[in-house]
Amino acid sequence: MKLFTLRGGVHPEGRKALSADMPIRSVPLPARLFVPLQQHIGAPATPVVSVGDHVLKGQLIASAQGAVSSAIHAPTSGRVVALGDYIAPHASGLPVPTITLDSDGENRWVATQTLDDPFELSMEEIAARVGAAGIVGLGGATFPAALKLNLSRNSGVKTLIINGGECEPYLTCDDRLMRERAVQIVEGIRLIAYAVAAKEVLVGIEDNKPEAIKAMQEAVRGSEVRVVVMPSMYPMGSEKQIIQVLTGNEIPAGGRPADIGMLVHNVATAYAVQQAIRYGRPLLSRIVTVSGGAISKPCNLEVLVGTPVQELIEFAGGYALPVARLVLGGPMMGQQISHARVPVVKGTSGVLALTAAETGQTLPSPCIRCSTCVRACPVGLLPLEMAAHIRATDLSAAVALGLKDCIACGSCSYVCPAHIPLVHYFNFAKGELMEQERGKLKLAATKKLADERLERIQRIERERQEAAAKRKAAREARERNKAAAVDELSCLVRSLPLSDPLPLTGEEAIEALRGSQVNELAAKQAATQTITEAA
Amino acid sequence: MNAIAHSPHAHAPVTINKVMGTVMLALTPATLFGFWLYGWPAINIWAISLLAALLGEAFVLRLQQRAIRPVLLDGSGILTAWLLALSLPPWAPWWIAVLGSLFAVILAKQLYGGLGQNPFNPAMAARVMLLISFPMEMTTWVAPAPPGSVHAPGWLDGLAVTFAAFQVDGMASASLLGHVKTEFTRGIELQQALSGFYAPLDALWGNRAGSLGETAALFLLAGGLFLIAKRIITWHAPVAMLLGVLIPALIFSAVNPAHYAGPLYHLLSGGLMLGAFFIITDPVTSPNTASGQFIFGLGCGLLTWIIRTWGGYPEGVAFAVLLMNAATPVIDHYVKPRIYGRNRKGVSLSIEPVKKES
Numbered sequence: 001m002k003l004f005t006l007r008g009g010v011h012p013e014g015r016k017a018l019s020a021d022m023p024i025r026s027v028p029l030p031a032r033l034f035v036p037l038q039q040h041i042g043a044p045a046t047p048v049v050s051v052g053d054h055v056l057k058g059q060l061i062a063s064a065q066g067a068v069s070s071a072i073h074a075p076t077s078g079r080v081v082a083l084g085d086y087i088a089p090h091a092s093g094l095p096v097p098t099i100t101l102d103s104d105g106e107n108r109w110v111a112t113q114t115l116d117d118p119f120e121l122s123m124e125e126i127a128a129r130v131g132a133a134g135i136v137g138l139g140g141a142t143f144p145a146a147l148k149l150n151l152s153r154n155s156g157v158k159t160l161i162i163n164g165g166e167c168e169p170y171l172t173c174d175d176r177l178m179r180e181r182a183v184q185i186v187e188g189i190r191l192i193a194y195a196v197a198a199k200e201v202l203v204g205i206e207d208n209k210p211e212a213i214k215a216m217q218e219a220v221r222g223s224e225v226r227v228v229v230m231p232s233m234y235p236m237g238s239e240k241q242i243i244q245v246l247t248g249n250e251i252p253a254g255g256r257p258a259d260i261g262m263l264v265h266n267v268a269t270a271y272a273v274q275q276a277i278r279y280g281r282p283l284l285s286r287i288v289t290v291s292g293g294a295i296s297k298p299c300n301l302e303v304l305v306g307t308p309v310q311e312l313i314e315f316a317g318g319y320a321l322p323v324a325r326l327v328l329g330g331p332m333m334g335q336q337i338s339h340a341r342v343p344v345v346k347g348t349s350g351v352l353a354l355t356a357a358e359t360g361q362t363l364p365s366p367c368i369r370c371s372t373c374v375r376a377c378p379v380g381l382l383p384l385e386m387a388a389h390i391r392a393t394d395l396s397a398a399v400a401l402g403l404k405d406c407i408a409c410g411s412c413s414y415v416c417p418a419h420i421p422l423v424h425y426f427n428f429a430k431g432e433l434m435e436q437e438r439g440k441l442k443l444a445a446t447k448k449l450a451d452e453r454l455e456r457i458q459r460i461e462r463e464r465q466e467a468a469a470k471r472k473a474a475r476e477a478r479e480r481n482k483a484a485a486v487d488e489l490s491c492l493v494r495s496l497p498l499s500d501p502l503p504l505t506g507e508e509a510i511e512a513l514r515g516s517q518v519n520e521l522a523a524k525q526a527a528t529q530t531i532t533e534a535a
Numbered sequence: 536m537n538a539i540a541h542s543p544h545a546h547a548p549v550t551i552n553k554v555m556g557t558v559m560l561a562l563t564p565a566t567l568f569g570f571w572l573y574g575w576p577a578i579n580i581w582a583i584s585l586l587a588a589l590l591g592e593a594f595v596l597r598l599q600q601r602a603i604r605p606v607l608l609d610g611s612g613i614l615t616a617w618l619l620a621l622s623l624p625p626w627a628p629w630w631i632a633v634l635g636s637l638f639a640v641i642l643a644k645q646l647y648g649g650l651g652q653n654p655f656n657p658a659m660a661a662r663v664m665l666l667i668s669f670p671m672e673m674t675t676w677v678a679p680a681p682p683g684s685v686h687a688p689g690w691l692d693g694l695a696v697t698f699a700a701f702q703v704d705g706m707a708s709a710s711l712l713g714h715v716k717t718e719f720t721r722g723i724e725l726q727q728a729l730s731g732f733y734a735p736l737d738a739l740w741g742n743r744a745g746s747l748g749e750t751a752a753l754f755l756l757a758g759g760l761f762l763i764a765k766r767i768i769t770w771h772a773p774v775a776m777l778l779g780v781l782i783p784a785l786i787f788s789a790v791n792p793a794h795y796a797g798p799l800y801h802l803l804s805g806g807l808m809l810g811a812f813f814i815i816t817d818p819v820t821s822p823n824t825a826s827g828q829f830i831f832g833l834g835c836g837l838l839t840w841i842i843r844t845w846g847g848y849p850e851g852v853a854f855a856v857l858l859m860n861a862a863t864p865v866i867d868h869y870v871k872p873r874i875y876g877r878n879r880k881g882v883s884l885s886i887e888p889v890k891k892e893s
Contacts, residue, residue, distance in 0.1 A: 007875075012545055240875060253876035253883035290663045330539060330544040330871050338539060352544070360546030365609060366651040368551060370818035374767075377826075380872035382823055402874045402881075410543035424541035 001228050004248035006148075006241055009233045009377040010411045012169050012332065014208060015358075019291045019298035024180055026302045027315050029103055029403070030127055032052040033075055033306030034343040035061065036095045038061040040136040041143045044069030047099060047532045053080045058282050061183035063462055064131070070144045071134040073282040074101060077108040089098065089309070089328055089342040098343075101306065111281035118187075119194060120497075123153055126195040126277060133276035134346075135283045137267030139174075139237065140329060142347040145273065148265070149257050152196040157309035158261030160198035160246055161298050162270055165230065165237030168330025171350045172207045173287040174267050176300045178205070178212035182219035185267050188274030189225050192265055201225045205241050205381045208232040234332060235409040239264045241378055253405055288312060290343055292327075294353035296320040303344045312351050324356035332410045365418045373412035373422060379405050383412035387425045395429050401431055551650075555610030562617060562748070562813065568741060569748040573625035576694025577747050580632050581620040583697070587636035588616030592849050595645040595875050611650045612640050618813060620659035621748025622806055622853070623665075626677045629697050631669060635661040655860045656820045659853045664839065672862035674849075675743040678708040681775045703812040708744035712805050713731035715796065729800075749806045759812025768816040771825045772832035776800065776811040779836015787844070801840065810835065814852070820860045827870040834859045 006178035045062035055074040056062055062072040081102045085095035109292070115121070121129070131146030162185075166174040178185060179408060193201045205213050207229050216227045235241055240251055243262050251257055257264055265273075267284065275281045284304060291298035296317030303312060307329070313319070327334040328348055344351075375382035381402045389397040403426060413424045570578050596603045599856035606612070616636045616706055623631060643657035644650070651705050666673045680686040709717065709801045718728035735818045737743050741751030749755075762768045787795035800809065806814075815821055822831050835855045842851025873879050 007872075010547070038712060066847065193726075244875070250876045250884060252885065253874070255876070255883070325540065325544055327542075327544050332543045333546060334542055336539050336542075336544065354544055359544050360548065361540065361548075362550065365551050365605070366610070366649065368554075368651045368818050369823065370554065373822040374823050376870065377872075379875040382871065384823065385867075401871075402877075405874050408542075413541075414543050414545065415547045417545065417550070417551050417554050419550070419717070423542055423543070427541065524709075 001226070003228070003230060003243055006233065006236065006245050007380060007429060008379060009235065009241075010374050010376050010414050011232070012414060013292070013304075014232070015170050016172050016175070016208065018170065018207075018295075019265050019289050019300055020175055022172075022176075022297075022299040022365055024176050024287055024300045027304075027307060027311060028313050029076060029105060029107060030304070031103055031249075032081075032308075033078075033103065033109040033304060034087060034308065035072060035075065035099045035101060035306040036343065036345060037062050037072065037099065038088070038346040039072065039142060039305065039347060041141065042066065042070065044097060044481040045069060045072045049080050049083075049099070051080055051083055053520060054078070054103070054104075055080060056108050056490045058110045058112065058284060058321055061101075064134075066305050066338040068144060068147060070136050070303075071132060071282070073134055073284055074097075075099070075284045075306050077106050078103040086088060087342050087349065089335075089337060089345050091092040091337065093338050109275045110489045115277065118277045121277070125195065126191060127153065129217055129277055129280075130195075130273055133134065133272070135269060135272045135276060137266060138268035138272060138286060138346065138349070140333070140347055140349055141239075145265065145269055146473040148193050148263060149192070151472055152263040153258070155258045156196040156261055157196040157258075157262075158201045159447045160189075160193050160196065160201060160202070161242055161246055161262060161264045162192075162203040162225075163237055163239070163242055164203055164209070164216065164267045165242055166209070166232045167206060167232070167237040167349070168332050168334075169234075170291045171289045171330050172291070172351055173289045173300055173349055174176060175212050176289075177268055177271060177287050178209070179215045182212075182215040182246070185271045186216070186219040186223060186225055187271035187278065189265075190223060191273055192263075192270060196263055203227045204230050204236075204246050206230050212379050230409045233507045234411065234414075234424050235378055235407070238378070238407055238409060240407060262438045274283050283346060286344070286346060286348065288348055289350040290316040290352075291350065292323075292352035293355040293358045294321045298368050302349075305346055306343045308340065309342055309344060309351050311495075312344065313340055315337075315351065319353060321355050321530070323353045324361075325352075325354045325359050327352040332414065333408065335405070347388055355503050357500065358409075362419050363419045367418050369418055370417060372415045378406060378409060381406060383422045383426075386421060386429075387422050390425045390429045395433060398426075398429055398495055399433070403433075543563050545748055549680065551609050551611070554767055555614050557765055558614055558757070558813070559610070559617060561620070561761045561767075563758075565741075565748045565751045565754035565758060565809075566617070566621065568751045568754050569625065571681055571745060572741065572750070573677065574680055574682065574688050575627035575690050576688060576696040579629070579693060579697040580623055580627055580747060581617070582623060582764060583629050583632040584616040584623070584636045585613055586618075587633040587641045588612045589893075590857040591637040591704055592640045597642050598647075605700070606649065607684035610649060613643075614658045615644065617807075619661050621809060622658065622662050622746050624673060624676055625670055625747040626675070628700050631665060631672050635665050638664050638690050648724070653817050653819060654863070655857055656814060656817050659814060659856045659860075662853045663857060665835065672798050674710075674713060677712050678744050679742055710745050710805070711743065711800075712843060716849040718776060725796060726793065729796075746806060746809075749809045752803045752808045755808035755812055759808070759816075762812065763817070769825060769828065772815050772821060772828040772835075774831030775810040776836040776839070777807070779833045779838075780840045781836075783837065783840045783844075795844065800842070805843070805850040807839065810839070810852040810856060814856055815859070819828065820863060821862050822866045822870065824867075824870050824872055827866045830870065831859050831863065834862065 029247050031051045043066040046065045047062045049055055049061045057074055057077045060071055060075045061074050079102050080099060082100035083176055086098035087093050088096040102273060127149040128147050135145040136142040164174055164178055201224055203216055203225060213229055220227055229244055230236055244250055249260050252259060272283045285302055288301050288303045290312050292300060301312055328352055367384055369384060377383055377468050386398045386401050386403055406426050408423055410423050581846055593603050596606055619635050639657035639661035642652045643655055643660040647653040715728050741862050743750055759773055763770055765808055781798045784798040784801045788797040815832055838858055839851045839853035842854055877883055
């Protein structure tokens, strides 16, 4: 098959040999698991259990909340001991809402349903079950898989791409999965293809994984799925780049793969889909590569979500060398964590303990404009120019140069001879922009409230004035009536048999009348009567 | 464990020092050849240039109260002085080297903010300053005097040449470009001017009068190819510069061979090889993108040929480089790579709706 060229990219030292030949093993059941409520892109799940509840393996413990979210299930049977905050598997180390589960050691499953022919299910039903199983993109993006299926089913899928690139150095979890569970993966792929009515199905695997390629080629025989061998290069496994290499198409800026009839899923996601649809098993575990120069025995482990990273490191024989950096994920895009108490989550593809020599960290020196970063950028950006603008806090200039198109792959930082942390600048700027955006929204909301208040005040004032005017009009009408009545009275009084009525003014006449115990009304009536009679 | 670092958590084994070191390594054959060809005075000029650059840079850094060691050790100052030395007449007096080096690192580099901030190539800026200010000293060439030849100066004579303006009889010579220009002014035609003065084979090896390190076209070419192989530079700027000289030379010499020199003459003369592979590939003062570098190189080549052919100076590389340095920001403004998912204008590619049926 003809491959298309990828612009830029780098060839970091693979270091996959450390763990590539280690078969997947299971970690002993941990005594306590920490299951964060947010292991996916979108809104955190809402707990549906209480402290003290006993749960079974695979039981729903937190349900999806809102349009973009994902369900979370108990990784093993046991008792919920806490619903509260626990440190996040994130560089910040900030506490996040977490369900803490004490294992009862029995690992007892809830009732699950095995299907003999999962293809009897409707397309919608497959997507619904994938959603209910809490499956998210296991390549690292952790976008809820069912949402992608629904979106693509509605827009149509020309090409379903299954990502077996695994271009991050060190990581071998997808490699091992393809070598050992190719049949299940291919069934998962076919289920996804069926669920979105894909016309073409390609599995892209980098050529540095010959055994995985062989196993997958065996497994796809006789199906519509095609295995495509891609050159090894970082970031081949990035969604945009794998689409470009396999189809020659580019996702329009700001768009999604679905916009051009593409759907990309990771091989591990395909495996999880197969497990969920055929066996009714929700996503409870994943394959994690434990590696790095400081690890005694690098390995690939099948790990329950919520298992503390510390237990993986101990299982891998602990540290052989001093650790300079502990990283979750791959070295190119992974996150440094400050200690190993954090749990493994759905998106944890690797746990790396790197030595100082491996990180190659030195102090940055001035940019010599060598433009190695420009050549390395797979997106076609000018990292050096963007960083210079960000340093000068001119974010809009960086945006004009394409900051928002940056995929944060780290290729530029990796090759920079001046060791300038370019991606750090970009992520800082993106955060800053988001903050500004939030500020703008907040300002708009505040302005709206202020405008409403002003409007309200004006309305009240207007109503007050109207009421006052009405009152004034009424008073004036009354005055007028009174004046009219007084005039009548004057006439009346004049007609009274008074000694000298002429000097009397209206008021004096009223006084005179009041004095004679005649009230205004009576006087008026009398006057009217008099006038009538006179007529 | 150190403070939290941002990804990537791995780095290519490359530093600024390694880049500078590799360029110096690539310059070494041509430099050694220059030492051999022109003897002790050449070595003196080279050493004085480097020393003056280091001292000058240290002095300015001290004034700025910046750390001296890391800047001196990044190798950029040494490389600048090295390139300048290669472009000087090998028997130039010591103060030419000192003035040039100080001008390069202080005025042309540090005053702009140091490494990475200077708009003009420091070595070429210094060369042009020297050429304009001291035309005599900058155009006094000597015939090659390799060890063993009659005129080869000894160590002491070498010191005398460099520091006491000692004249060795029968050594003065003209560079090829200068000779042709002079003959033109006397109304002598090209073929006549070249006869007995120009042997392409000698030019290839560099066995002729000229700047310290500019005459050895083959060694410079080899160094340049080494840098391309090492991925320190790309082919775009050098090839474009050579083409920029080659194409007009080809056309004009075909039309009027009596007046316009052919492409080989141009390619192997003056500072073209040094310029193409080592000067215009200076990352600081050249454009960011491959296409930008090609345009930049083409401009350098064309201007070089124009100045050589019609200008007042016999050699134009340094002027051409400075002129194109000034154009670099403009080139960078207009020549940018296309961003993924966008067209050349930066507008998002249109979304083609996918039909469910079909």
